[in-house]
Amino acid sequence: MDNTLQHWREAATLILAAGVQHGNIIPKMDSQMSLNHERRKSTFDYEVLLMKRSQKSGFMPNAFVFPGGAVDASDFSNDWIKVFERHANKPNFGLGVVRQPSSTRSPMFVTDRRKFGSLIPGNVAFRICAIRETFEESGILLVVPDSAEADTNQNIINAYEQDGDEMAKWRKEVHNNPLKFIEMCKELRCVPNIWALYEWGNWLTPVLTMNPRARRFDTAFYIACLPMKPVTIDDQNEMVSFNWWTPQEAIEEYMTHTTWIPPPQLYELSRLGNFTSIHKLHSFSCNRALEGCERWMPVMVHAEDGVVHTLPGDELYPEDPDVTGQSQKMYSTNRTIETLVREGGRLHRFLHINGIATVFINLHPKYKHINPLSTDPTHNVVAKSKI
Known part of the structure; x- marks a missing residue:
């Protein structure tokens, strides 16, 4: 509509x-x-x-x-x-x-x-x-x-x-x-x-x-x-x-x-x-029924050795993502998955490690919501996250 x-x-x-x-x-x-x-x-x-x-x-x-x-x-x-x-x-x-x-x-x-x-x-x-x-x-x-x-x-x-x-x-x-x-x-x-x-x-x-x-x-x-x-x-x-x-x-x-x-x-x-x-x-x-929520569209960011599924608030998430896909824009970084994890920063993303998706998040949730229980983002990640 x-x-x-x-x-x-x-x-x-x-x-x-x-x-x-x-x-x-x-x-x-x-x-x-x-x-x-x-x-x-x-x-x-x-x-x-x-x-x-x-x-x-x-x-x-x-x-x-x-x-x-x-x-x-x-x-x-x-x-x-x-x-x-x-x-x-x-x-x-x-x-x-x-x-x-x-x-x-x-x-x-x-x-x-x-x-x-x-x-x-x-x-x-x-x-x-x-x-x-x-x-x-x-x-x-x-x-x-x-x-x-x-x-x-x-x-x-x-x-x-x-x-x-x-x-x-x-x-x-x-x-x-x-x-x-x-x-x-x-x-x-x-x-x-x-x-x-x-x-x-x-x-x-x-x-x-x-x-x-x-x-x-x-x-x-x-x-x-x-x-x-x-x-x-x-x-x-x-x-x-x-x-x-x-x-x-x-x-x-x-x-x-x-x-x-x-x-x-x-x-x-x-x-x-x-x-x-x-x-x-x-x-x-x-x-929290009347607090509201954000619309989240995951954006795929291509790293040197895999793909990061970013969500709003993540430091890799585009400021103005193309929601329609009409621009056919591809988002990328020249860093590896392991480097991205170790560097930290604002995290709100999925990483696929050995075929398993893991949520990495260190942001405060909006609208009185709650963060997912997630893996400690500082642990060592083997770069096997190609999708």
């Missing part, structure tokens, strides 16, 4: 965390390795949903990602006004107004949708998209009765439970036609629980190729916390399997080359590593 969308599509994704019950008894294990694994697992009282994309997918095939997908025109349909009738006259339908100045806000959040004929604010439509896509891909439906007040929906929430056959029917219909999501909400007398989704981040797919038809997405990342894991069923279409992992387990799966997790998801999982309690995670998310 703006002139940059010829280069990418808008999208929304949901970091869905759910509480788990470990109890006070460590079960018998066949090996000490299994025992240690159980102890590491039990430090977290929640797990995060990651879904594996189909091998046939045209975007990040075989990757484990958070549920979500591209925004559909139906997410901005004015028919949502009737569904959100109790909330439509409140700022952002009761979500409140983000404190971040509009001049630093991501374009996807500040674009006035009314000039395109939609009365649905972007902050609302992107949450609708994340909830709809989560329902399509996992069967988890985050809605509340249409009589509910916005303030009561900001707690740790339960997923909607209804007759399995009926939900399976709606899920198939919504997948085939996203407009059916509006019809479903009207018939079930419910509304998407947009108030339980907290703004977490915003990632723009980097320019990886000069092909103007390459798929790119400007994606809003939200987070929601559930008291327990809901019934989860992959769609065997876009998503072929799923796992509920603690943030630590997911990162370990990636570190052992067992699972491919793309950089944005890896970064956000590393952020979640700061919270072992779902209640602390929810409290943190809730308290």
Whole structure:
């Protein structure tokens, strides 16, 4: 809905965390390795949903990602006004107004949708998209009765439970036609629980190729916390399997080359590593809900012996990066990877060392956010980071 969308599509994704019950008894294990694994697992009282994309997918095939997908025109349909009738006259339908100045806000959040004929604010439509896509891909439906007040929906929430056959029917219909999501909400007398989704981040797919038809997405990342894991069923279409992992387990799966997790998801999982309690995670998310976030587009900087994936604030990050890729500009430095690490400076980057992406960061996070748990950037790096 703006002139940059010829280069990418808008999208929304949901970091869905759910509480788990470990109890006070460590079960018998066949090996000490299994025992240690159980102890590491039990430090977290929640797990995060990651879904594996189909091998046939045209975007990040075989990757484990958070549920979500591209925004559909139906997410901005004015028919949502009737569904959100109790909330439509409140700022952002009761979500409140983000404190971040509009001049630093991501374009996807500040674009006035009314000039395109939609009365649905972007902050609302992107949450609708994340909830709809989560329902399509996992069967988890985050809605509340249409009589509910916005303030009561900001707690740790339960997923909607209804007759399995009926939900399976709606899920198939919504997948085939996203407009059916509006019809479903009207018939079930419910509304998407947009108030339980907290703004977490915003990632723009980097320019990886000069092909103007390459798929790119400007994606809003939200987070929601559930008291327990809901019934989860992959769609065997876009998503072929799923796992509920603690943030630590997911990162370990990636570190052992067992699972491919793309950089944005890896970064956000590393952020979640700061919270072992779902209640602390929810409290943190809730308290910074209206602070805002930056849009991050990784920029590849070619060093003498590899590639550095830089993020805003890094000393190698361009002052005015080419977000569209039209200039076909390539960024480079004549230093080696090892030299770049040892020299220090302002770091906000991914380095691929022996095939593993590691976050290096020493900057203070903006908008009351939190840095990912990262590797000590002063440790010795063997220059084997070619991609």
